[in-house]
Amino acid sequence: MTPTDHPGSGPVARTGGAHEFSTVSSTDVYVGKILALRADEVAMPGGGQARREVVEHYGAVAVVAVDDADQVVLVHQYRYPFGRRLWELPAGLLDVEAEPPLRTAQRELAEEAGVAAEHWELLVDVDTSPGFSDESVRVFLATGLSDVALPDAVGDEEADLVIRRFPLAEAVAMVLAGEIVNGPAVGGLLAAQAVRTGQARGRPADAPWIDRPSRFRARG
Structure with a gap:
């Protein structure tokens, strides 16, 4: 039993993937600038209900930018929840209305790292914490790099x-x-190595993104 299950639910018969986990009710706990927390009552196998707390998120993009010398651009960024700086990929939130993910990735690479790229393909989509959040991060491979000016103000x-x-x-x-422990960086770097060594192929940069978050943005 998980901490949010209702007491006394007890063991139930296995449903073999046939159960529909429908939402019975939903309550907002917190709505902030870049995320929201809601508490849902969900229909569970066996006829009971369980509380599921869900963090809604804009979603994000990250970029594995590899130059002609097979060097990758990384950023060292302070992450307050962990109290230390982490090596990560250039990345950013999908918080600009109607901006395609590829365009967001191009903008963030230029703004964070001062880099533009001629060629783009999709490496992986990473659902970062699917047990409690709908955050998903699309990671691109960028090649054919050139330097651009960094913004004066950040x-x-x-x-x-x-x-x-x-x-x-x-x-x-x-x-x-x-x-390197940042989830999108871990997945993206391993995928980039597989693609660059010919063990795998990337996908088109505009490939369907099944888990792209939408609920937080729909709040307006």
Whole structure:
């Protein structure tokens, strides 16, 4: 029994994937600038109900930008919840109305890292914490890099960013050594290595995104 199940629900017969987890009721707990928290009562197998707390999110994009020397652009960014700086991919929220994910990725790469790219393809979509959040991050591979001017003015956290290029193989080793732990960065770097070494192929940059979040934006 999970902490949010109703007491006394007890064991139930297995349904083999046939049960429909319908929402019985929904209550907003908190609505903020970039996320919301709601509490739903959900119909469970066996006829009972369980409370599920869900964090709604805009969704985001991230970019594995690899240059002609097979070096990848990483940013060192302070993450307040963990109390330390993490090595991550250039990334950003899908918080601009009607902006396609690819355009968001192109803009964020330029604004965070001062880089533009000629070629774009899709690596992976990462549902970061599906047990309690609808956040999903689309990770692109960008190649054919060139430098562009960084913005003169940036946000508070961006002002502290450190931008550095690592050999892709070294970045993958950092993932496996536990030195890169950001979820989209882990998935994106491993996928990029597979694509760059010919073990896999990327997808078109505009491929369908099944889990792209929409509920938070629909709040208006």
